[in-house]
Every structure is written in structure tokens, then in C-alpha cells.
Amino acid sequence: MRHRLAPALLAAALLASTASSRAAEAGADPDIQSTITAQIDAFGEGDAARAESFASPGIKSMFPDASAFYGMVKQSYGALVHPRSTYFEPTVTAEGGAVQHVTVVDSDGVVWTAVYSLEKVDGRWAISGCVLVKSKETTA
Numbered sequence: 001m002r003h004r005l006a007p008a009l010l011a012a013a014l015l016a017s018t019a020s021s022r023a024a025e026a027g028a029d030p031d032i033q034s035t036i037t038a039q040i041d042a043f044g045e046g047d048a049a050r051a052e053s054f055a056s057p058g059i060k061s062m063f064p065d066a067s068a069f070y071g072m073v074k075q076s077y078g079a080l081v082h083p084r085s086t087y088f089e090p091t092v093t094a095e096g097g098a099v100q101h102v103t104v105v106d107s108d109g110v111v112w113t114a115v116y117s118l119e120k121v122d123g124r125w126a127i128s129g130c131v132l133v134k135s136k137e138t139t140a
Contacts, residue, residue, distance in 0.1 A: 028088035032100050032118055035125045036088075043073060043081045056119055056128040077132050079106035080114065096120055097128075103135070111135035 035054055042051035048070035052060060055069065063069040074081055089101040100116040117129040 027090050028100065029091040029093065029098065029125075032091050032098055032116075032125050033088050035118065035127065036100060036102060036116060037086070039127060040080055040083065040086065043070070044083075046070075054127050056121055056126040058128055059126075077114075077130065079104050079110065079112045079132060080130075082107045084109065098125070104132075 039051050039054040042048075042054070048066040051073070052063075052066040052069045060069070063072065084105045084107055086105075087103040089103070092099045096119060098118045100118065102114045102116065104112045104114050106112060111134075113133045113135055115131045115133065116127055118125045119128045120126070
């Protein structure tokens with residue numbers, strides 16, 4: 001049993017490696033990068049309505065209005081309000097959705113990884129979630 005499993009694992013690893021290489025060559029999806037960048041710009045300008053416009057219907061339904069959404073972002077995702085810099089990793093897409101990792105250096109020089117999930121809504125990308133993780137490299 002062990003010998004039959006090894007070739008299958010090797011094949012799976014090779015396929016994953018090939019898919020990963022293709023993703024790295026393709027880079028960040030320009031439409032997704034534009035969506036995320038526009039929302040970050042809106043955060044920095046304090047434009048709650050425009051920032052919320054990039055959110056998916058599911059995210060919007062969690063807040064009574066754009067102001068409440070923006071308040072949550074300032075409290076829990078402060079690194080995205082006035083970042084010093086952002087760097088987009090290659091986009092990972094699947095049917096109807098995508099994941100985008102963005103390295104963010106906040107205004108204090110602390111390095112974060114923002115992991116965005118996105119979905120297609122009326123033909124455009126909408127942000128359906130974000131997890132912000134402090135990097136092991138804590139300052140830039």
C-alpha cells in the first residue's frame with residue numbers, strides 16, 4: 001500500500017508545483033489589484049461610501065451603513081487605512097472567486113499580510129473578506 005501511495009503523492013506534488021509556477025508567472029490579476037487598491041485609497045481619504053462600494057453584498061449586510069463599515073476597518077484593519085506601501089503576490093483564482101495576498105507596510109513600518117477573498121458580483125470583483133496577519137518580520 002505504501003509503494004502505491006508514493007507515486008500518487010509525487011504526482012500531486014508535481015501538479016501543485018506546476019500550478020504554483022503558473023500562478024507566479026501570471027502575477028496579480030490587474031482587476032483584483034485595482035479593486036483592492038481603490039478600496040485602500042478610499043480608506044485613506046476617509047471616503048466610507050466609496051470604500052464600502054468595493055465590498056461584497058455579504059459584507060455590506062453585516063453593517064447598518066458605510067460609516068459603521070469604515071469604523072470597523074479603522075478599529076480592526078488600521079494597517080489598511082494609511083499604508084506606507086503595498087505589494088501584491090500572485091492571485092489565486094477558482095470558479096467564481098479569488099484569493100489575493102498583499103504585503104502591507106503600515107504607517108509605523110510594521111509588516112502585515114492581508115489575505116483577501118473576492119467574488120464576482122455583477123461582472124466585477126467584490127471583496128468578500130480579509131484577514132490581516134502580522135508578519136514575522138515585524139518592521140520594514
